[in-house]
Every structure is written in C-alpha cells, then in structure tokens.
Amino acid sequence: MQAGLFLLLASLMCDRALPADGYLPFRSEKPGHISDLVLIYQGGRHRLEWNADQLAAYVSWKPDDGPEQWLFDGFLFIEFKDGKRHHYSVGYGGSPARQQEWRWLLERNFSETNALGALDSVVGKVIDRIGPPAARRKVVLTMPEPIRGQTNWGSVAGTPLDFNQPLDRIAACEWHMDQALRLWREARFKNLDLAGFYWVAEQASAAEDILPEVARAIRKRGLSFYWIPYWNSRGAARWRELGFDYAWQQPNHFFHPGKVPDSRLADATAFAGARGLGLEFEVDGRALTSPETFRPRFYKYLAAFTRDGVEASSSVAYYEGGGALLQMATSRKPEARAMYDDLCRWVTRRHGLKLKTHP
Secondary structure, eight states, rough: OOHHHHHHHHHHHSSSOOOOOOOSSSOOOOOTTTEEEEEOOOSSTOOOOOOOHHHHHHHOOOOOOSSSSESSSSSEEOOOSSSEESSSSSTSSSEEEOOOHHHHHHHHHTOSSHHHHHHHOOOOOOOHHHHSSSEEEEEEEEOOOOTTOOOSSSSEEEEEEEEEEEHHHHHHHHHHHHHHHHHHHHHOOSSSEEEEEEESSOOTTTTTTTTHHHHHHHHHHTOEEOOOOOTTOTTTTGGHHOSSEEEEEHHHHOTTTTTSOHHHHHHHHHHHHHHHHHEEEEEHHHHSSSHHHHHHHHHHHHHOOOOHHHHBBOOOEEEEETTHHHHHHHHHHHHHHHHHHHHHHHHHHHHHHHHOOOO
C-alpha cells in the first residue's frame, strides 16, 4: 500500500476513546512546553557533526507541492557516552564521565559552527525566507546522571565530590546547570530559547533520592525538567512525583520485529493517556537498510498515533537513531524520501490542527 494512502486510511480511524486523564497536551502556554521534540544525538566523537546543512532537514520541510513549512519546535541535544569509553548514565559500559567530560559535552553543544550555533543559524535563515514560527524554537540540553559510587568526578568550589553522597550528586547537577547557563548567555543566540534539561537515564531507580531536588534546582533557574523513560521503566507512572515537568513514553516497538507485537503501540498510548505522558515516535536507519522488515513498523507508529488520538492531542518526541531522518531527506530513492515526507506531513498537519483548534 502506498504511504500516502496508508496515512489517509489511518486518519479515518480516530474513534478510540482517550483515557480520562489524557496525554501530555501538544499545545500549552507554559514556557517550557514543546509540541514536537526531535532528539539530536550530538556530542560523542562517533556522532554526526550536526552542521547547518545537516540540521536544515529538521528545522523546516519543503514539500513538492507546496510552500516551505516549519517542522520541529523543540530540539533535544542528547548524549549518553563520549565515544572514548566514558558514559553519562548507568548501563552503557566504560567508566563514569568525570567533570572534564561533562564540561567537554557542553562545549561540544555550544560550538559556533555546529550543534547549537548551526541550529541558530539555520532557524534565522528560515525566518528570512518564510517569516517567524508561531513559537520560538526551544532547546533542551542533556543533564548527565551523577552515578552513585563515583568518587573521581571532580570538585565544586574547591571541594571534591563523592557521589555516594546525595548532596554531592545534586551539587554536580547544579554545577552543570550553571555552566550551561553561562555558555548560553555568552552565545547570545538570536533565534533559540533554552527550555531546560533532560535527565539522560531512562529509568529512575538509581536517582529517586535526588530527582525531586534536582527538579527544584532547575525550576529555581526558570527552566523545565524533561524525561523519556523506556517501556516498563521504573518511575514512568510517577514522573510528576519524581519532579519532571514533561515526560514522553517510549513504546520500544520499532526495534524488535518478531518479538514486540503491534499491540505494544496501543498499550503504550493507553499507558501514556492514563498517566498524562506524551508519546515517543521511534525509527532508525534500519528503515532504510532493511526496508522490508522495518519500514512497515515506521508506518505502524503513524497509524497507531493517529488512531489513538496522539496526533490531535499529545506532545510527541521523535527518536530517529542519530540521523535517519537526514538520510531519508537526502536519499535518491523515492521510497526513502517518501518516509521523510510522510512524517513531515504528519507533523505539520498537527500544526494545522493546533491552529484550527486554537485560532
């Protein structure tokens, strides 16, 4: 079935009742609210450099049959390892990142020619072409996890920190916030707003003792706290209690053909709706390299999210494997480019629903 027809049929399947609590809404006047948050895996030496040409495919979309349109309104610069055997969260092997790796990650994000500097430039050029977006583009930065048991992280105000102590782990997070805010002020971006910080650990079991205080410290600085837990992650149902302002549920359906049935998507939308979470859309490069297996799973998300009311009701985060959407956008294969166009059409259709519902 052609992708466009698939989406048309899916759009007619919106008869499923939403749970009483509803999803994390895809429109809000709250300062840190983001409707469509794309994950940009950036920082580690193994990642794309994320220059202006690469980021352009995420900032706006030019369909073949219409004018250029704004695309994602939020950009999460996310990283969990540096590419040299240091990790920013439990469970990724190697050694816990030290203060010098935390600082290095921030500096990578604040490059003038790549990452944030490139994003600011691209947004400015799109504004020149089509005018400003309805809302300024927002940035969320990774908050590394201070890993319990680490004693060689570094010092704050001349005092070495011991991550066996909850207060020291909180102090490291506050140091990170303040370093990021200093760099943000110095950068003087014209077209971006700093929305807050993302807790990079996808489960809360190792940090429940510090998360509420970290959240208070973030809000004290006028920012928001974000999280995207994996399926059945500890703490997902209690995301507000843990201190997060915004959270999206990972269905983890795309990655496991033959093991995770399509019903997982319905389970995920029901769980998220009952607990006020948003949803994560998921795809990676296997949709291009193994299209027979993985491309249908890409379209299953669009169909389920339309059927279950996510399209019209929920904030959505977009995991794309660190460059899959860029590969689709620049592919010479019509079926690959069609995936990019279909996702962009779905996102921008949400913008239209938003404008229609909230004139």
